Amino acid sequence: MSFNTEIERRRTFGIISHPDAGKTTLTEKLLLFGGAIQEAGAVKSNKIKKGATSDFMEIERQRGISVATSVLAFNYQDKKINILDTPGHKDFAEDTFRTLTAVDSVIVVIDVAKGVEEQTEKLVEVCRMRNIPMLVFINKLDREGKDAFDLMDEVEQKLGLTVTPLSFPIGMGYDFQGIYNIWEKNINLFSGDSRKNIEETIAFSDINNPELEKIIGEKPAERLREELELIDEVYPTFDRQAYLEGKLQPVFFGSALNNFGVRELLDCFIQIAPSPRPKDSDTRTVNPDEKKFSGFVFKIHANMDPKHRDRLAFIKIVSGTFERNKPYLHVRLNKNLKFSSPNAFFAEKKEIVDISYPGDIVGLHDTGNFKIGDTLTEGETMSFKGIPSFSPEHFRYINNADPMKAKQLEKGIDQLMDEGVAQLFTLEMNNRKVIGTVGALQYEVIQYRLEHEYGAKCSYENFPAFKACWVKPEDSKNEEFAEFKRIKQKFLAKDKYGQLVFLADSDFSIQMTQQKYPTVKLFFTSEFD
Numbered sequence: 237m238s239f240n241t242e243i244e245r246r247r248t249f250g251i252i253s254h255p256d257a258g259k260t261t262l263t264e265k266l267l268l269f270g271g272a273i274q275e276a277g278a279v280k281s282n283k284i285k286k287g288a289t290s291d292f293m294e295i296e297r298q299r300g301i302s303v304a305t306s307v308l309a310f311n312y313q314d315k316k317i318n319i320l321d322t323p324g325h326k327d328f329a330e331d332t333f334r335t336l337t338a339v340d341s342v343i344v345v346i347d348v349a350k351g352v353e354e355q356t357e358k359l360v361e362v363c364r365m366r367n368i369p370m371l372v373f374i375n376k377l378d379r380e381g382k383d384a385f386d387l388m389d390e391v392e393q394k395l396g397l398t399v400t401p402l403s404f405p406i407g408m409g410y411d412f413q414g415i416y417n418i419w420e421k422n423i424n425l426f427s428g429d430s431r432k433n434i435e436e437t438i439a440f441s442d443i444n445n446p447e448l449e450k451i452i453g454e455k456p457a458e459r460l461r462e463e464l465e466l467i468d469e470v471y472p473t474f475d476r477q478a479y480l481e482g483k484l485q486p487v488f489f490g491s492a493l494n495n496f497g498v499r500e501l502l503d504c505f506i507q508i509a510p511s512p513r514p515k516d517s518d519t520r521t522v523n524p525d526e527k528k529f530s531g532f533v534f535k536i537h538a539n540m541d542p543k544h545r546d547r548l549a550f551i552k553i554v555s556g557t558f559e560r561n562k563p564y565l566h567v568r569l570n571k572n573l574k575f576s577s578p579n580a581f582f583a584e585k586k587e588i589v590d591i592s593y594p595g596d597i598v599g600l601h602d603t604g605n606f607k608i609g610d611t612l613t614e615g616e617t618m619s620f621k622g623i624p625s626f627s628p629e630h631f632r633y634i635n636n637a638d639p640m641k642a643k644q645l646e647k648g649i650d651q652l653m654d655e656g657v658a659q660l661f662t663l664e665m666n667n668r669k670v671i672g673t674v675g676a677l678q679y680e681v682i683q684y685r686l687e688h689e690y691g692a693k694c695s696y697e698n699f700p701a702f703k704a705c706w707v708k709p710e711d712s713k714n715e716e717f718a719e720f721k722r723i724k725q726k727f728l729a730k731d732k733y734g735q736l737v738f739l740a741d742s743d744f745s746i747q748m749t750q751q752k753y754p755t756v757k758l759f760f761t762s763e764f765d
């Protein structure tokens with residue numbers, strides 16, 4: 237297969253949703269279609285198996301939430317699909333934000349009864365800002381839920397999207413009869429037996445065909461015709477270009493658990509979803525079909541196997557091919573590195589690969605060279621742009637609870653921060669360390685991992701901060717800046733990259749600071765421009 241065909245056939249995407257909307261179930265059904273797994277339940281049970289060998293995963297298992305982002309690849313028809321799984325839990329939102337730097341499109345899963353939920357709003361906003369093509373899957377149609385039109389209104393209003401349905405439910409909950417596939421013009425009847433449904437599509441290019449009454453009954457047929465007419469009038473016709481530019485979002489309905497409406501989604505997805513897209517670096521835009529390799533680290537997963545204390549850095553390939561044993565430039569360290577055993581990920585296993593293409597994710601064994609956001613190239617000095625850090629919502633001092641293990645603690649904190657588990661701030665005044673997180677759960681994960689992976693013990697103490705404000709580097713002659721630093725010294729810290737941060741204790745204090753020191757510029761993300 238030619239290089240360009242390899243690029244064209246790749247679909248790298250993420251599934252995002254509020255917890256419990258059915259992301260894991262949908263992922264699993266997509267894998268079943270790809271023949272990547274043989275039975276339903278495999279994805280979940282796989283997680284639990286891992287939980288038994290990895291302490292970190294044990295936390296996930298206990299809490300029943302997806303803590304880690306994993307990569308699942310499979311072939312479907314002539315396409316190579318890479319799914320980047322993202323944790324829905326809000327305490328791990330940063331992990332999801334970072335994963336969104338590596339996807340070319342997303343599928344948004346919404347629970348038909350709950351509608352648009354908080355976490356969906358946040359994640360979709362990030363995708364919208366980046367013009368990532370989005371496809372919406374409304375799930376759990378086997379249950380009573382909101383009216384399909386009301387739900388699409390809600391999606392438009394709360395998520396700021398412009399939708400157009402490409403499939404439409406016939407009834408819902410108790411009366412749910414199936415799906416009309418607007419994209420392919422056929423009907424798929426729901427019988428509760430998912431295996432049968434996959435084959436049982438009935439072609440229906442003319443919805444006015446009287447056969448419809450015989451299949452779904454008189455009233456439902458009449459209603460479906462009216463609804464399709466309304467759709468025709470109210471919603472824009474699907475336009476692939478608009479979808480690719482993030483201006484139009486097709487909507488599908490179904491039930492992931494019953495494997496219903498999923499094939500419709502997948503078949504349309506592989507046709508319309510983008511192959512790997514160009515990506516901006518600090519010097520230029522890089523196109524996937526450039527011959528020279530480039531890629532970046534979007535995730536680091538540590539110590540999956542406690543016996544081997546190494547980490548796996550996940551690289552998204554942006555351009556060229558990534559080859560085993562070939563030296564590549566680690567731009568930040570200005571160092572050439574070779575990788576003898578790059579991993580590719582498949583549904584239930586990882587394997588060493590010799591060559592990978594744009595859109596693929598490779599896992600590189602790492603002993604501490606990588607940080608999230610690092611760029612690898614075939615020699616060119618450039619760095620891909622990522623997603624900036626956002627202010628954490630919780631702040632705590634981290635203390636060493638075992639004086640004999642100070643070094644281990646130091647190393648553990650350092651590596652966990654490289655992984656992006658939380659943010660570290662070192663106070664200017666006394667060098668004490670403050671950990672900032674999005675949710676309280678992360679403190680437990682950090683404590684657990686420090687103990688089980690690094691043999692270090694820590695305790696926490698409250699630090700009275702409310703928000704981290706990044707401060708634009710000072711102009712040395714500025715007296716106002718000097719005064720700001722003197723008055724606020726108790727609240728000033730450096731982040732991991734040495735940038736000055738003001739850890740404000742209230743909104744009021746931020747406002748007062750802005751009034752009193754107008755030349756001191758505060759930013760609420762780590763990116764200034």
Ligand SMILES: Nc1nc2c(ncn2[C@@H]2O[C@H](COP(=O)(O)OP(=O)(O)OP(=O)(O)O)[C@@H](O)[C@H]2O)c(=O)[nH]1
Nearest residue numbers: 255256257258259260261301302324376491492493
């Ligand atoms: N009735 C019904 N239940 C469903 C459907 N899809 C998923 N569920 C159930 O909803 C629950 C949550 O599904 P998951 O797939 O684990 O949700 P998730 O979004 O991955 O959740 P997180 O991993 O916490 O992000 C499970 O109990 C599923 O069995 C569906 O189509 N119908």
